[in-house]
Amino acid sequence: MKFRLPPHVQELVAARNKLKDHFAAYDLRFTFDGNLVGDLGEAVAADLFGLRLTGRSNEGIDGYAPDDRSVQVKASGTRRGPAFRPVETKADHLIVLHLDYEACEGEVIYNGPEGRVVSELLPESWTGQHTVNLRGLLKLNDGVADEDRLPMIGSNQ
Structure with missing residues (x-):
């Protein structure tokens, strides 16, 4: 699902x-890149999905959905999959955004349970960062039931 980037990001x-x-x-x-893209992704996801962001203090959880599910947000300005670090805390839900800066729009690449991505697309253990295959992520997203998605409530559609 595509959306327009908010005016302040534009x-x-x-x-x-x-x-x-x-x-x-x-x-x-x-x-x-780096922290700026992550911060932009979290801000845009907060607007689109009504998230209450946690700030920098919670490793593995970026915010909470209106129904209190914990949420991890991943964003990228490239068409590569998101990078994960091994962390103890896992979120209930994962939102992955692609931000197209040239077109000033974004796309929700994945909106579903984080556990599926962790169990199906990440190795059991690793060090450093591990990038998830974008094609695999899109395929997993296609299989997410509507009731397992966060509803988009923002006006950037």
Whole structure:
């Protein structure tokens, strides 16, 4: 499901695009990555799904849905799958967003139980980060029952 990025995020993207255009001769990309992408993803997910964000203090849980399910949010500006770190705390639910900065829109790649992704797409144990296969994630998303999804309540559709 696609959605428009919120106006305040569109302003940030427009400023980034002006920098990119101005310095085009130098092949600078001004990519959004790291903490900024994660923060943008959490903010957009909070608007779209009515999440109450926890802030930086809760490893593995980024917020809570209106029905009190714990939620982990993953976001990327690339078409690669999200990266996971081994953490003790697992969320009830996972939202994975692809943010297309050129089109100022996003797409919900996965909206369902986190446990399915962990058990079906991640190894039993690993160190560092492990990227989940995007094709596998999309396939899992297709199999999520409507009642297992968080309803989209935001107005960015």
